[in-house]
Amino acid sequence: MxxxxxxxxxxxxxxxxxxxxxxxxxxxxxxxxxxxxxxxxxxxxxxxxxxxxxxxxxxxxxxxxxxxLPQTLAGFLYTSIGGGNRHHFASVSGNGAAPFEPSLPYLQPNKDKGMVQVDACNGLLLYLSCSKNMVNPWAWAEDDCRFAVCNPATGRWVELPPQPEAPAGRYRYNCMAGLAFDPAVSSHFHVFCFEKTSVETYKTGVNIYSSQTGAWSRRDGGIAEKVVLFFYSKGVFLNGMMYVIGNPNGISNEYALLGMDMEGKVRKTIPMPYGRRFGAIGSSQGCLLYGVASVDDNNKTLDSETELWCLKDCDSEEFVLKHTASIDELISMTGEKYRVAGIHPDCDTIYLVSRGGDTMVPYDMQHQKVGCILNLEKNTQRFLPYVPLFSESLADGDGQ
Structure with missing residues (x-):
């Protein structure tokens, strides 16, 4: 059961x-x-x-x-671009209030410091900060970058030490990183940061930080051959595995889900349903879910169908279709096209963001009901689900 x-x-x-x-x-x-x-x-x-x-x-x-007591989804952290990265919170709890200051001022005490939201996992947040306030995080020099993990519900945080120096020819995905944390198992967390060699080989390696040891370890030699991970893609941690999406063999219209253990070893490579569609993965009700809207090669909505797929357990080798629904009513009401930006951790509800990026709509896939439309800032990106964690424990936390 x-x-x-x-x-x-x-x-x-x-x-x-x-x-x-x-x-x-x-x-x-x-x-x-x-x-x-x-x-x-x-x-x-x-x-x-x-x-x-x-x-x-x-x-x-x-x-x-x-x-x-267990906490449910409070909302989504997201970033608006244009004139610098600005941090916001979209509340789904009904009162519309953000549970904390989304800019997290204690992580950037002065405005000359840049900061990017990278990942969220079971109440903890992963940020990448830079000593300079540059608009494009890909232009940040590696020596100027630092990861920080914080619990915004308690204000506790820790800055991670610098990563090992990258070998010659390696390109580090500082924004392609994942946070692994399960408070039911341990107060310690891990951070995965991915790197690759050249476009020709698509060879991916990973650096893993452990809060228990307080140090980074390199998993070299290529943890996944010929798989290109997506820039700014979001990982999902579930049942001791980190899941990320990439292109096998560099084929642009094919997607695969990689599942790797805490040692950085890939345990499975699973084809994504409808390889040409890129939706959102999330942890929900103890399973990994994949929500997707119907799109063509040019990323334009062809019809109003949305689907929710399920990877039931850590032994699963394929996705099973759980729900299919039509959002004709929503599209006719708003005149917008939508993509899947997130999945509720406690039920079969997906969160759709308009193509313009200025509205978010919850959609109950099980009962096929549209929820209240949430107004967002313009030019939005990178939606991270946030579930509060009120425990004071944060391994290695500075308590600042």
Whole structure:
């Protein structure tokens, strides 16, 4: 039984007992016992249990209990370009408020320092900073770049040491990096930074930082031969594996999902559904999901079909189609074309961003329902899902 199914069974059993003996049951349960029960449920179930009673609502909403209860998606971090990179937050919680200052001023104490959002994983954020405020991060000199990992919910952060010097002929993807962190397993995290040799060989290597050792290690010799990773592509960490998307053999219309372990060794290479389509991958309900809109070779929407594919477990070698839906109603209502920018971690909802990049729309693939349209800044890019982590623990954190 999948994690989401177990959570739903537990929720139904709990709700059934409450409905049968509401007064007696709630009277017998202490706050500590209620919190223990709720901590074992999926985040979406916890939020539904706010409706049980006023005391339960106050218990769940109490800030002192946040680090004991699972949190759901708060929104998406994104960047607007033009006159420099500006950082924003698109809230999906309903109140529209950002849970923290998106520019994270403590990471850039002066305006002469450039900063790029790189990745997000289970409440931690990965940033790349530069000593100079240059608009194009690809122009940053390697010696001027530093990675930083932070927990914006607590304000704790750590700056990573410089990476090992790249060998002659290597090109480092400083913005093609991934953050690996699972608070249920360890307070330590890893950062993957990818590099390649030449366009002819497409040979990819990786540097891996471990917060446990406090040092980088190089995985040389080519972790994945003849696969080109995408500039600014986003990795997904799930069940001890880092997943990234690339072009096998450099074929522009074919995409493959690479799954690598914490040693940088590729364990699987999985063809992506409809190789010519490039959507978004995400971790949801214990599975890796791939959301995609119908596009042609020129990246223009051909029709209004969207699909959600699932890689059910770490042993899976192919994607299985989970949902197909039409967004005709949305397109006719807005006159916009859309791409998939993100996936909800607790349900089968995808987040569509208009081709102009100034609106985001949640779409429930299971029930085929359009959510409230969110207005964004113009010229947007790189959407990172953010789920708050209220634990004070951050391995090697400076606490600044």
């Amino acid at each position: 999948e994690e989401a199914d177990k959570g739903e069974v537990l929720e139904r059993n709990t709700k059934s007992r409450l409905d049968s003996h509401p007064g007696a049951t709630t009277g017998l349960l202490t706050d500590d016992l209620i919190l223990e029960i709720l901590s074992r449920l999926p985040a979406r179930s916890v939020h539904r249990f706010k409706c049980v009673s006023v005391p339960w609502r106050d218990l769940i909403a109490d800030p002192a209990n946040r680090n004991k």
